[in-house]
Amino acid sequence: MMSTVGRSGRSVSGQRQVGGFTLVELLVVIGIIAILGALLLPALSMAKAHGRSTVCKNHLHQMGLALQMYVNENHGKYPYWWGHPDSALDAAVGPDNTRYWSSKLLPYYPLRWTNPTYHCPGYKGVIKAGTPMNPDATWQGPLGSYAYNSDGVSVKGLIWVRTHNQSLGLGWRASFSGLAGRTIGVTSEGQIKVPSEMLSIGESRWRADGIREGGKDRMVCGAGVTPQLNRILGGFTFDPARHGRKYNQLFCDGHVSAMSPWMLFNPTNTAPMWNYDHLPHQELWIP
Numbered sequence: 001m002m003s004t005v006g007r008s009g010r011s012v013s014g015q016r017q018v019g020g021f022t023l024v025e026l027l028v029v030i031g032i033i034a035i036l037g038a039l040l041l042p043a044l045s046m047a048k049a050h051g052r053s054t055v056c057k058n059h060l061h062q063m064g065l066a067l068q069m070y071v072n073e074n075h076g077k078y079p080y081w082w083g084h085p086d087s088a089l090d091a092a093v094g095p096d097n098t099r100y101w102s103s104k105l106l107p108y109y110p111l112r113w114t115n116p117t118y119h120c121p122g123y124k125g126v127i128k129a130g131t132p133m134n135p136d137a138t139w140q141g142p143l144g145s146y147a148y149n150s151d152g153v154s155v156k157g158l159i160w161v162r163t164h165n166q167s168l169g170l171g172w173r174a175s176f177s178g179l180a181g182r183t184i185g186v187t188s189e190g191q192i193k194v195p196s197e198m199l200s201i202g203e204s205r206w207r208a209d210g211i212r213e214g215g216k217d218r219m220v221c222g223a224g225v226t227p228q229l230n231r232i233l234g235g236f237t238f239d240p241a242r243h244g245r246k247y248n249q250l251f252c253d254g255h256v257s258a259m260s261p262w263m264l265f266n267p268t269n270t271a272p273m274w275n276y277d278h279l280p281h282q283e284l285w286i287p
Contacts, residue, residue: 046244052122053243053258056145056203059120060250063146063201066109068254076189078170078200079104081150081218082141083186096132099174100141101148102217113217119145120203122242125214143214147204152275153221153267154284168275168284169219170200193278195252202249205236205265221274222267222285238265 021029071078079101089098089106093113097103102113111118114129123145130142152168171186192198204215220236238247238261246258263269271280 049122049242049244052120053246053248056120056122056243056248057256057258059118060146060201060248060256061254062109063105064250064254064256066105067200067250069108070104071189077186078189080171080174080186081148082173083171084174094129097130097142100130100217101150102142102144102146113142113144120242120248122239123204123215124239125206128214142217144217145204145215146201147215147217147219148201149199149219149274151218151220153271153281168277168281170276187276192252192276194272196255197273197278198252198276199273200250200252202264203238203242203247205238219274221265221271236265 067078080099081101082099083101083104084099085095086098086104087095089103092106093103097113100113106112114127116127119127125145126143127145128140128143131140149169150167150172154168167185167187169187199219202219204217205220206215216236243258245260247261247264248256248258249264250256259270267274267280267282267285271282271285272278275281
């Protein structure tokens with residue numbers, strides 16, 4: 001016999017009948033969960049970006065220690081961005097890559113450029129070793145998440161700065177057969193006027209011309225800000241969201257700081273920080 005239910009919520013037989021959620025109650029619960037999720041996702045994203053930035057800063061700190069050890073063992077001079085070959089590094093990085101600044105740090109920071117753990121976890125571009133440099137300049141430097149302040153605020157190779165034979169950065173390029181007269185001297189530790197305010201290694205920028213699919217390992221100031229550099233070099237862009245809209249930078253005194261890329265790459269704001277004499281050298285900016 002089927003039992004009936006009274007107002008008390010108990011059946012005639014004395015057993016309590018359990019009721020389910022109504023459709024309205026379910027919709028309210030789902031709505032609350034959706035709101036909480038929408039509130040939590042930005043916080044989780046920020047926490048993830050902060051974690052990546054912390055790892056990146058640790059990488060740069062370790063590279064800063066390696067850079068200082070290199071300077072101490074090389075008569076107080078910084079490495080070229082692209083310098084002299086070193087056969088002792090052939091087995092580790094290949095003879096085509098022993099000239100690059102990142103390879104010069106290998107004895108002090110034993111991670112190869114092509115190892116993904118070398119790079120910033122927020123970097124999503126290609127990681128690639130450099131190709132051979134030929135006299136006709138048909139070559140490509142390494143691609144990855146970090147870049148070296150070789151030039152300072154100027155850009156070597158452009159017609160209005162070719163006669164400027166001293167890098168304002170840490171050191172551009174040594175000469176080799178086929179490019180005579182293009183050597184730019186390296187900077188010594190004693191030349192740096194304000195080490196705590198001079199950039200040494202930072203996060204790389206993307207070459208936005210369809211040729212390079214990753215970050216260039218040579219820092220460039222101004223490209224992506226001035227239209228003329230965009231036209232000549234193809235433009236260098238950056239990912240402002242890599243670390244919550246900040247780029248991590250290593251300074252010559254070894255400290256690491258996060259900076260807005262919109263300010264960092266604009267010489268109007270930061271030119272002295274790129275140059276060892278801590279002067280803006282506006283005469284070398286792109287016209």
